[in-house]
Amino acid sequence: MITHRPSTASRLARRAVQVAATALALLAGSLAVSPAFADTPAAWPEQPHVSGWNYLVLLLLIPLAVFVLVWLAVTVPDYRRNHRGAGEEPWGERREWFGGPSRSVDAADEVSPEELETSEGRTGGASGRW
């Protein structure tokens, strides 16, 4: 079966006709449609006048204030928890031992040098400063 490929000129002409027909149809459709005009019923009460300032307060300032309040409520306690004490008075002589012996630091004073020497080289760990 032999098929003939259309020439470039005829393809362009066909495409131009398609585009023109589509544009014409859209234009005709848009002209045929008319906007709907509706008004509020006459029995309805007159709407109160709302000024631009009222719009601004209602749509912008109040939401903004609510946003700021929520942001502060979330941020401030976290900030205070994380920065509590920074720059305040030093820790001092207070000692807190979590999970330590009941005798607390006195127990450390009773550790003999022999015990320390025995553990020397067998314990591990690391040190640091900040």
Add this chain to the structure above:
Amino acid sequence: MAPVAGGEGFSAEDRHDIDRAIRDAETVSRYEFSVFVGPADGEPHAFARRLHAALAAPPRSVLVMVDPDARSLEIVTGSEVRRDLADESVRLAVATMQSTFEAGDLAGGIKRGVALLADAARQPATLHTDEP
């Protein structure tokens, strides 16, 4: 730089959180954890080792010592703990704690460090050990 913690020390919430972090760490790793916060008597490393030796089971214990005023941090691991918790992992925990302390969060740094140590010391589950 300014010292980290204020005059009142830890709040009740901080203490509760640190206690819970220690309990969680012990559950995860099956080792004992202890945290000392306060001034060291003498050289910090030697003092930390004395504290560690005073614990109920030093070979199975990890001691974290923080001196907020001297800005020094010492971690001592017992001989048994050391088999699972390498010194390199301890150094990583120290680095994390240092950065948190620098940000002014003493309790947070302790909690984070204890959790990191416990994770690093976690012994891998051994399957089928009870089978003949």
